Amino acid sequence: MKNDLVVKGNILVNASYNLEVTEQRLILLSIIRARETGQGITSDSKLEIHASDYANCFNVTKEAAYSALKNAVHNLFERKFSFKDNHIDTDKDIVVKSRWVSRIAYIDDLAVLEVTFAPDVVPLITKLEKHFTSYQLKQVAQLTSKYAIRLYEVLMAWKSTGKTPILEIADFRSQLGLEVNEYQKMINFKNRVLEPAIQQINDLTDIAVQYEQFKSGRSISGFQFRFKQKNELIQVNNNLDNALYSASKMTDPQRHMFAHKLSELPEMSKYSHGTESYSQFAVRIAEMLRDPIQFKELYPYLKKVGYQASTQKDIMNG
Template sequence: MKNDLIVKDNILVNASYNLEVTEQRLILLSIIRARETGQGITSDSKLEIHASDYATRFNVTREAAYSALKNAVHNLFERKFSFKDNHADTDKEIVVKSRWVSRIAYVDDLAILEVTFAPDVVPLITRLEKHFTSYQLKQVAQLTSKYAIRLYELLISWKSTGRTPIIDIADFRSKLGLEINEYQKMINFKNRVLEPAIQQINELTDIVVKYEQFKSGRSISGFQFSFKHKEELVQVHNNDNNNIFYSTSKLTDAQRHMFAHKLSELPEMGKYSHGTESYQQFAVRIAEMLQDPEQLKEFYPYLKKVGYMASTKKDIING
């Protein structure tokens, strides 16, 4: 996957759509194939996706790859998305609705999917002289949550700052492809969509992300995300002996949850509580925060207080 670069116009990155994991993967492979032509594509271009490529790039069985390509003939053809653009004559913002593909066919004997992008999609993967987002396919290849793939793309479009603006909750849900009646309660949205997506991103991609929530009255009105690349070294100071510990890793899941439970009961941690949450809810949120190297650094004095012992090796932090 050395040259498997995904490049999308930011209009497409910020579009609203609901694609299953296999469908998102096929769109990404089609974008790669379009780039590999070296001559650009048109709305008549046929792009070939091989089952063997799908199996190799996403580490699935040949049978799973065959199934993904076969099912795409109907499912992907029916998928639609919407995006905001400027009207050519008036320059006013308009909402455009489009299919992803105008033609799709599966060649059974060859295990090949032929894809032709819809006219509105072509410029969004070829018109890249202004605002675009790029990343390596390998960063999302292991993600199995469709929301994790979408969230990663939305985040990486802000890689120059490492922080998104505050995203309105309705707009965020739309970008993730959620229907109005899906996961309406915030606790369900967090437990089934947001937090599993963040967990996968933190474990399987090149970034570590955390989020803040903003309220309008008593209701959550939006989220802001910040993230760092894992190769950035984090310094954690040991105040007792002035040693500096460096880490590019993180606590194991078992360590995170064990220490999060202990931290939730510390009076000093009260400033991080949302006030209305139980100790158990607070512990779950602390466990999430401990996935972020910056939070690990910030919580280090409290971790020591509840029994965390840092390694004396300069490049490792453990418990």
């Protein structure tokens, strides 16, 4: 394909839907094809996706590409999504439910999928002048978790700031396409959805992401994500090297002082065992700071409470 830039209106990025990986990939290819026309599309436009496009973009076999296109004729046609929109007459938010496509067909002899987007989708993918999110298709091409693809899109809506607002747990689950009864326990949600998605994003895309969790009482009420382009992390890693060097020079009183400060940070709650007191938590943090790997993980929080890494030159000069 000539251009692999995916562009979606933010309404669509924030929509609630559950698409499998192959279905998300076909939607992304269709969006790119729609924008390649240069003149926009209508709800009658037929967009052609070739099996070779799918195979080349996502590095799969031709057989896998043929299967993806064939299965889409039934599966993708049945998929729906919902989004919030503004009602012109009342100026109030309304929830709209729509199909992704109004027509879909597979031409077996040509190994081509014909896609016609539903009327509500068309304005959310073409001729967007504001309130849109864009990213290169190659950044999600290797992702095999449907949640990782969705999370990456959500993050890209905030790429100008490098952090999201606090995403309320119910809204965030809806964005990821989870049903109410799916992974209801937080430990299951983290182990099966959130952590694998973050791992894939960190391993396979152009950004590195971490998150903080926020609580209402004893329950997690939301998450906030911070991320950086990986080429921006070179200087950060150099600073961390200095920090790790200086960590070996940290005295016991210093470790316990910073551990006490860290124990009171809300974002450190994910390291808490839940039943321990602040003082017990601080003692355990102090032990964590002895370990170089855990020190590196806690370094961003240390900076928040006033820790400054000494340079190697400073240390050697006393």
